[in-house]
Amino acid sequence: MHEIDIVTLSRLQFALTALYHFLFVPLTLGLSILLAIMETVYVMTGRTIWRDMVKFWGTLFGINFAMGVATGITMEFQFGTNWAYYSHYVGDVFGVPLAIEGLMAFFLEGTFVGLFFFGWDRMSKRAHMVVTWLVAIGSNLSALWILVANAWMQNPVGTTFNPQTMRMEVSSFFDVLFNPVAQAKFVHTVSAGYVTGAMFMLSIGAYYLLRGRHTEIARRSITVAASFGLASALSVVVLGDESGYTAGQDQKMKIAAIESMWETEPAPAPFTLIGIPDSKAQTTHYAVQIPWALGLIATRSLNLPVEGIKDLVTQAEGRIRNGLVAYRALAKVQGKAGATLPHEVEPATRDLGYALLLKGIRPDIENATDAEIHEAAMSTIPNVGVLFWGFRFMVGLGFYFIALFALAFYLSSWRRLDRKWFLRAALLSLPLPWVAAELGWIVAEYGRQPWIIDGVLPTFLGVSDVPASNVLLSLAGFVLFYSTLAAVDLYLMIKYVRLGPDAPTPNAILHVPARAD
Template identity: 55%
Template sequence: MDQGVVDLSRLQFALTALYHFQFVPLTLGMTFLLAAMETVYVITGKPIYKEMTQFWGKLFGINFAIGVATGLTMEFEFGTNWSMYSHFMGDVFGAPLAIEGMMAFFLESTFVGLMFFGWNRLSRGGHLAVTYLVALGSNLSALWILVANGFMQDPVGATFNPDTMRMEFTDFAALVFSDDAQAKFVHTTIAGFVTGAMFVMGISAYYMLRRQHREFAARSFRMAALFGVISSLAVVTLGDALGRLDYLVQPTKLAAMEGIWHTTTPPAAPWTAFAIPDDVAQKNYAEINIPFVLGPLVAHSFSTAIPGIIDLEQKARVNTVRGIKAVMALHQYSEDKDPAALATFKQYEQDMGYGFLAQRYAPDQDLSKLTADNTPAVLDRAARDTIPNVFVEFWGFRMMVACGFAFVLVFAFGAYFSLRNEIEKHPWLLRASMWAIPLPIIACEYGWIVAENGRQPWTVYGWLPTYMSASSHSVGYMIFSLIGFVLLYSLFIAAELYLMFKFARLGPTDHAAPKPLEGGGPLTFSRPGYADKSWQ
């Protein structure tokens, strides 16, 4: 396989995924925020909550439509650009992908139409049920995508069949309820809740700074801030659970995230707050370390050593020796169905993927041509390949965490001052809320980079290397399709931003120019309800 084609295939899928993932978290979070607003409307009967649901639902609809458009092409990329991966994993990947399609197009999309056009055709309770079904459908749609991705991170619930050269189902429940799939699903959906809350809070802050739609904005701000405080604390907690899971399942990813080159010595194992990792020299520059933190943070123990990258490479070297035996036995079995070859393969089957890594560097990619002279070099290169890009992983993780703690603070201050009816006394916080709108999306993007870069060099961890997974296209074809996707998706983003800015500026009902900033004290809510304008 031409490495240029593999790299361009990876770049194209990475860009389309990152483009698409700008819309997904907002969709996931806005659905439940809309359901919460409409629930208050149904319980209290106050028209302002209906107006809030309809207005924020309009912005949700713009994002939902463009999110669907950017996501459709990704499913086709598995067949066009990753045909070997599709062959190898199709039996496992196809089922959750098909279920996701049913969730997205039969449940979610059907009820989205009823949610938008059923206000005057359904009862209050009926319409509220529809809104909750939209929220449920969108989040279940994410579940099945993450179940498929969870298998790529931690392949459980399937076995390799040497007769078909495919991974095949053995346990559907193990696939769906794998630790990685479930932890990533909860973490991703709650990150979406944070994104939706920050979006509503930031636009509401814009209205309050301009003295527009003041009660509408204040109530929206308060609900979003409270929703965001709970969600942001949950997403930080679940992020810690994912980090521990990486320590147990993907130690190379964890070591790269924390910049650990040498196995730590408990209990004083330091956590590296800042460093400039050098992947070639395998060392960090300009380290700032905090002792006694890494063990409890990663292993939840002071007495556990955390394996470093150099030791993990040596372990991978041993796995590669075994993997070479597995691949050679598999080739022999595929030619003559020799039972002895099958028995040898079964003995070393769990390390088959490492043999595929070595095959890339063997003469003519033929492992039988390895000799005493060239085997050590092949083993060294294959073992080095098992380590992801440490610089990207280290700083991607820290950027995600930095964004996370930033919006935790914004939500906490926003909820506190909003509950005290003092939010308009703090324009600095309103401005911070506006500027913080992109932070959850940036954090989600970095999180996706950390998850996918950290899995390299595998498409299916420990089984199928990325270099073997791509289709046999030409470099010219890949460049042409990459340019096409970048241009098309850039147009989608431009359309999204234009429509969002347009309808956000127009506001919920009053499209008049902003009123002069004159008089008036801090905003408080009047008891009679929205019809009473005494709060002005």
């Protein structure tokens, strides 16, 4: 029980810090691109209203950026404090993209953020525009390397298990970098960030129009947000389909759980639009289905079945038994210099992680009974209810964003942004992109359980051997600290939104002398 408490608390701590951090990440991604677009318009047209817009939205971006950095640093330290065995087992692989991300975030992105704020009157217009684009590029590259690392946890390609060191090691960094899951997650995640930035700009612009303040900047901001947001929202849906396909190839249990699909569906498999999942009865009540849709999403075909949870559990049992063959062979060579596995046993190391699931049931896993092997296989089923409803709420919000941005685009094109019902709807929609983004991460990460690295290392084996009380204490500290940061961020955001574009920017406060362009 003591060990289970450590695992639960460690997972809860990382989940909370990640969810807090991701309150700031998508807005940073979205606003950085929007700032670059608006400053490009300023350089092309020379109209100072676009410069004023960049400075105003840039102030809000800066507040959010600072909070994102403050909440992100602690997450990486948790790999050494709370997840020591995970870091030991896969540190050679996981540490590389994290190190590169640190360089991107703190050297490239951090440097140009400073130039963005304090270089307005010290640089030419074109030079400052280049800096703004570099801020945007740096933000997106920073996200890329984090997603490369996360994608490897979902689909561990380009690596091999070394029986001498008993660790995972990189065999092809090219495969790690160009992991199909990483590509799909990157474009999907940054597009969701663009939607967040566009919704933020749309909602604040609607607030100003409702109040009759800063109307010229508000109308232009809504116009930019509407077109950019519509393109981004459409991209999220289209690129989400690619994520569904990669999961259908590499994480079949996640797809089956999202669908609450206990039996294998013959081709072409239908998609369950809505229903009531029942894990005890192993069925979905009152299911409303769209014919062929799941087959197209998960297999890109009409002639391949989509495997259900029961069949996948049976396959997991087979992989556990195969992994036990490798585990027994490793026990014989462990600690012997120069000893190698028999050639015929090496393929079984691919299923070693499945055998390690038995460690949660008994320490001497080589003596596991059939019932215990079945119990371990059943543990590969994630929480079906959470995934089923989380996915559907996320997708529903995605289609709502498309409709709202399309309406905003239509009204701005026909100069009808004075419709109060629309402005109120836009303002009330402000928190929804964050809800969708958090749901997306819950589906992605919760759906991977019981694995910290899919098929390679169970989550409960990755934790540090520390007292549960220590983790509980740090968890309470993080909740208090992060809640304070969130409150400070909210206060500053509200303050500068109320002040509006007339609020002083950092370079104005410092009274930097002007430079002729």
